[in-house]
């Protein structure tokens with residue numbers, strides 16, 4: 001995707017040759033795109049390093065954690081904290097050191113040369129010396145209406161976040177990849193029974209994870225099965241499965257974990273930066289991408305750990321990398 005100047009609205013200034021785009025370009029040292037734990041932690045570190053970071057919050061200010069209820073595994077909160085409160089805390093901490101946190105969605109970027117050109121909301125233009133991409137990932141869901149209704153009241157996409165609430169209960173995990181098998185074995189340690197719903201007659205997961213599933217007595221695999229409907233009035237009470245012969249079966253459950261993959265929010269830089277075939281941005285040697293001056297942190301570059309704390313850790317690393325990079329330009 002190239003950098004396209006969109007037609008400017010109220011801020012446009014005309015010259016004889018057309019629009020005087022330069023007149024409206026804001027120059028920033030360190031621009032952070034995305035406001036989950038990675039983005040805000042990057043903002044805390046970058047502001048303390050005098051990089052005067054500007055952070056654009058994006059489509060889902062606060063990121064995926066704002067869609068969960070209790071967060072019990074983020075260090076420093078002995079009594080737990082809700083996702084939205086934790087994100088407000090991180091934002092306040094970043095702003096305390098001068099980070100400029102703004103509403104806005106980055107609509108296009110040009111990474112072909114430095115300073116990097118960025119357009120926000122189709123009209124506001126910025127140029128950044130260093131860029132930290134922390135736009136996160138979006139969990140994929142099946143797309144059923146009943147699923148949408150029960151998100152947060154029995155339907156979850158994160159066993160590490162929500163599994164604790166199902167101690168001693170019966171749950172299902174949907175999917176057959178590494179995430180689904182990891183979630184199933186994780187949940188099996190605390191739940192009474194885990195039903196793993198797999199749409200084919202084999203798992204996509206690595207051999208070691210397959211073995212773990214087959215060697216865990218309280219995991220039952222339902223092969224060739226898909227969810228027909230999530231069942232329950234005020235939250236999950238069960239699920240109706242349909243197999244490839246069209247036979248339906250209802251199972252009583254307390255919770256359902258959908259683990260059919262995540263989509264990294266990297267489409268806006270596709271073709272401009274190295275990423276894997278699923279769209280996760282490639283980082284190495286800290287949080288560096290293949291483009292000097294562009295760093296990535298959090299779930300947009302992590303398909304394995306995907307935790308708030310690991311995202312925060314990579315956010316700190318990205319800011320330190322950006323600081324070193326900017327210092328090297330002055331040498």
Ligand code: NDP
Pocket residue numbers: 142174175176177178179180182199200203204205226259260261262303304
């Ligand atoms: P994957 O894409 O690997 O697997 C998705 C699974 O969900 C597949 O079994 C797929 O079925 C199934 N699925 C997809 N859509 C549907 C649907 N609509 N209905 C029912 N089932 C569906 O995603 P993961 O999140 O598991 O893994 C992503 C990547 O991250 C992989 O490369 C994985 O190896 C890696 N990973 C590594 C980990 C580790 O190393 N510890 C941990 C977690 C992930 P089908 O097979 O039929 O397509």
